[in-house]
Amino acid sequence: MPTHQSLSGSSDEDLLRRMVKSHAERYGDAFWKFFDAQVAPHLPPRPTVIDLGCGPGLFVRDLGLRYPDATLHGYDVTPAMIAHGRELPPTGATTTFAVHDVATQPLPHAAGTVDLVTMSSVLHVFDEPWPTLAEIRRVLAAGGIFLLHDWIRQPLATYLAYRRDVLGESDADCQRRGFRLFPVHNKYTTADWLWLLDHVGLPAAEHAQLRDSHRIFVCRPA
Numbered sequence: 001m002p003t004h005q006s007l008s009g010s011s012d013e014d015l016l017r018r019m020v021k022s023h024a025e026r027y028g029d030a031f032w033k034f035f036d037a038q039v040a041p042h043l044p045p046r047p048t049v050i051d052l053g054c055g056p057g058l059f060v061r062d063l064g065l066r067y068p069d070a071t072l073h074g075y076d077v078t079p080a081m082i083a084h085g086r087e088l089p090p091t092g093a094t095t096t097f098a099v100h101d102v103a104t105q106p107l108p109h110a111a112g113t114v115d116l117v118t119m120s121s122v123l124h125v126f127d128e129p130w131p132t133l134a135e136i137r138r139v140l141a142a143g144g145i146f147l148l149h150d151w152i153r154q155p156l157a158t159y160l161a162y163r164r165d166v167l168g169e170s171d172a173d174c175q176r177r178g179f180r181l182f183p184v185h186n187k188y189t190t191a192d193w194l195w196l197l198d199h200v201g202l203p204a205a206e207h208a209q210l211r212d213s214h215r216i217f218v219c220r221p222a
């Protein structure tokens, strides 16, 4: 299956650097305001949370600072990402990072035991999202939440302008990465995501657009 790295021609280290550099902007005030309004009120005081495709682990770290009594798991298929997460300073929360391919392997959790599953900018890459979504639904506790934040379809000109103006890419990089990644990042519309989520029994109770390129969905098991 293609990965972000193989599609963009970036190395693991390059993607890691870009994820770390953009973390504060991607998980900024707008994100936490939304999280505090739509997710936090539904979490138990000692939540179990798993982040699928956790990248460098910085969101898991942020959750640990907010929920020091939580049990947190970050999974990623790229060893360099997991190595980065493991080197982050402890937060108080019980935190584990593991190399795990969430597209092809079952989640290592019993049914109905996870309060929050998060997945940001990962699911659009998968050739076939059903098995992963079914696994997410299996592990979610009653009243649990799946927080999906992912790319939505934009016109080509808007997408290339976003890469140049927001991501700060040069014209050369726009040509190389932009055209190669356009079909990957612009695969699903908001309606497509809603349809997928409905069909797997994880309907979105809320959704919002915090960035032009992405939509965030708060889903609960039907």
Ligand SMILES: C[S@@+](CC[C@H](N)C(=O)[O-])C[C@H]1O[C@@H](n2cnc3c(N)ncnc32)[C@H](O)[C@@H]1O
Binding pocket: 003, 004, 019, 052, 053, 054, 055, 056, 059, 075, 076, 077, 078, 081, 100, 101, 102, 103, 104, 119, 120, 121, 122, 125
């Ligand atoms: C664009 S990064 C997003 C990282 C993180 N979620 C964030 O928002 O900072 C996508 C991540 O998904 C991971 N990934 C891609 N395919 C995966 C798979 N099949 N299983 C687990 N992780 C995967 C990549 O290694 C990469 O770290």
